[in-house]
Amino acid sequence: MYTGIDLQQALIDVLMGFGLTQGVAKVLWMPLPMLLVFLVASVLALVCTWLERKVSAAAQQRIGPEYMGPFGVLVPLADVGKLIIKQDIIPAKADPILFTLGPVIVFISVFLCYLVIPFGQNLLISDVGTGIFLVIAISSIAPIGLLMSGYSSNNKYALLGGLRAAAQSISYEIPLALAALAIVLMSNGLSTVSIVNQQADYGILSWNVWRQPIGFVIFLISALAECERLPFDLPEAEEELVAGYQTEYTGVKFMLFYGSSYANLLLAGLLVAVLYLGGWELPFPIDRISDWFGISKNTPWWQIITASLGITMTLLKAYLFIFTAILLRWTVPRVRIDQLLDLGWKFLLPIGLVNLLLTAAFKIALPNYFGG
């Protein structure tokens, strides 16, 4: 099978060229992708914050950041700088350990999920067998952090926000998992790479959106709710809870919250891309093109082109989702807590189950189209 570009092997080969043993080379290699993914994810999340400003400004007939760098692209950096040098305040009667631990847990749990996000056949940190399940499992740690910080802030708004966050995450995780499960059913594997590969055959036509339209909608809604974005931003509902669980936070800790909320949004975008929009695949099967021109798939320059195209496609799809999420945020009002839970338990959950059932049925009935 065509495997595409393999950086790990390439680098290990280079290092071994310097006379290192394979073991040492592998150890040297290990932290690199992690660091890379951490940096890339941070930068992409920062881009999200910039996008948020620009899109909201445009939707409100404003200009938004303009003078910091071209089109104000340096604003997120200024944000980071500002938040880093800000005084770190722990409220007098707060629990300092939990108060500090809260944002850290949230941050780590979000960034861990990037482990299994593929940007190409081999462009991911680890193609673990549990793949998508890992994401769902790890991301459900985040509410613990939120609850912690809400509880430890010694602030009633924060407490309410933390409780809301917990309730919300729990109730939307299930439909999210159900939607993902239907995909898993079709691709016969939890691994993110196999999910994408299963959508590769006919370009845009073989993407999962067409086979899982209901699941797609469920996933979109639950992903928005998991990211705590309007219309589901109850934990930090400004008009009700001032800033929810973030009320007492400043400086670096606030930055962790802020950063992880956008990293989470980006993660949701990437997941949508991977699960439903064919991951790194182009709208038309790229292999055909290489066949046409008679280029071998293993030609290095062709590999680089496909890899960069793959990354671009993944990001494009993810940012499409993010753009929609941002525009939605600046369009709709917020739902109420009981309506939120109603929507989760009484609408998405049964529909998710039905969707799963239908998928299973189709899988048996039409094995050719539903990954039999």
Place this chain on the structure above:
Amino acid sequence: MVMIETKAERMVINLGPHHPSMHGVLRLIVTLDGENVVDCEPVLGYLHRGMEKIAENRTIIQYLPYVTRWDYLATMFTEAITVNAPERLANVSVPRRASYIRMIMLELSRIASHLLWLGTFVADIGAQTPFFYVFREREIIYDLFEAATGMRMMHNYFRIGGVAADLPYGWVDKCEDFCNYLTPKIDEYERLISNNPIFRKRIEGLGTIGQDEAINWGLSGPMLRASGVKWDLRKIDHYELYDELDWEVQWDTSGDCLARYFVRVREMRESAKMILQALKALPGGSYENLEAQRVLAGPKSEWNGPDYQFISKKPSPTFKVPAGEHYVRVEAPKGELGVYLIGEDSVFPWRFKIRPPGFVNLQILPQLVRGMKLADIMAILGSVDIIMGEVDR
């Protein structure tokens, strides 16, 4: 069936005076049972400036600049009531042109107030964007105000017997432009907000006030009209020259927040319609026309007659409030704005009691929010439309 008995401690939470959605400095002491509101107690007075007492040692001329600080979003109305009270007590007549100018200004102010209400109300529910859109339109109204009065918010434009100055050159044309521009914009808001399922779900059937209840609580303005009472002081008191315009009282029957929303949105449309009519019917037409006709017809022309003045006689700085007492009211965007004036033939009024609509309308809030969710407090409070400057005075 076995029920798990849960008995949660109630949480007392202090919303305000500095809370993002407390419309200034309202403070609500809310008792919560989980997300449910058990009790709510408004605490007022954080913006109290002693407006009534100030009035007692100022002449009306001196006091006029203060009044725009009551309800700083519907500024023209506060000025109107401050001049109407001594005017009626002293039987000062207002020229027709002045009266028309006043009506135009009042309706513009009503639109401005309702626009801002719309923005904050929807923002209270969570949608931020309409807030920016309404500011775009409100800015235009304030540009018009600035051209005519010299200031955007604190106009000091109404005078006993008329207004401080005639409309400036070209103003009538631009005001017409604005009214024609506004209606499509309101359509746009409605497309954005009115049918939004989340908005509907949040607002429909929320904070319902019955007809009797509304009357018993002394509500006024859109709060009352949304509960099925067709009560508009412009029609009932026949003040200014509102009878000469063709317009309808906007009202609704369901009495919930959604009805209040619709009443206000429709009132904006109605006001735009009224302004267009008033601009057409303005005695003497636009300023430039009036001046041209005056010059043309010479000094003894009818154009110098009492109907075409913007003020009957400029009040002297020592205008005396005659002895006597009475209550005067206007239909402000928030409801019935009234003044109870007692004069004793001195330059200072003896008593200047203000009846702010927001203060009276706010009373019903605790009853409405009891048993609702925490988030509903903001929605209901938003739909009441209070301005703390006026509530606390």
Place this chain on the structure above:
Amino acid sequence: MLKFLNKVGDYAKEAIQSAKFIGQGMGVTFDHMRRRPITVQYPYEKLIPSERFRGRIHFEYDKCISCEVCVRVCPINLPVVDWEFNAEIKKKELKSYSIDFGVCIFCGNCVEYCPTNALAMTEEYDLSTYDRHELNFDSVALGRMPTKVTEDPFVTPLREFAYLPKGAIEPHAVSHTERRAGKRPEEILEESGNIGNNAE
């Protein structure tokens, strides 16, 4: 069973309706993205204050007759009129005059009632200082000419709505030399068909 299916159908209809209206709302916000921003980029762009704008007060020393009307109509009796009776010319002689703009609310009463028009409102509105006492303008400071937005080479002046040509809504869209709304006297005459009358 049928009832259940009906219910499901209603539910689906409602969901589709909701999606439609949310889409409609997003259409509005999306449409705004291609519209020109309406914000004024202060301090690079500034609106030209209207002709009646009530900014800093200008005071003409020689016109003042020390009548103190301005003090009496001011809501807070703000202007300080320091005068002395000169027995020789049997007139009040103004020694100094000051208004503290940290306290003034720019209501314009003093200007409106001054019998000799010694006071006038200017279009100057950016008065901020680092020390509030600097805002206490004496007669010299009050006599200075106002700064003008239109004369500042670093600023793009924009006209306010009431000064735009008829039909124009947005100041960015029109050139600042275009004629503002409102008819000229000769046009009004022409319209009313009174040109003949005018000649007599």
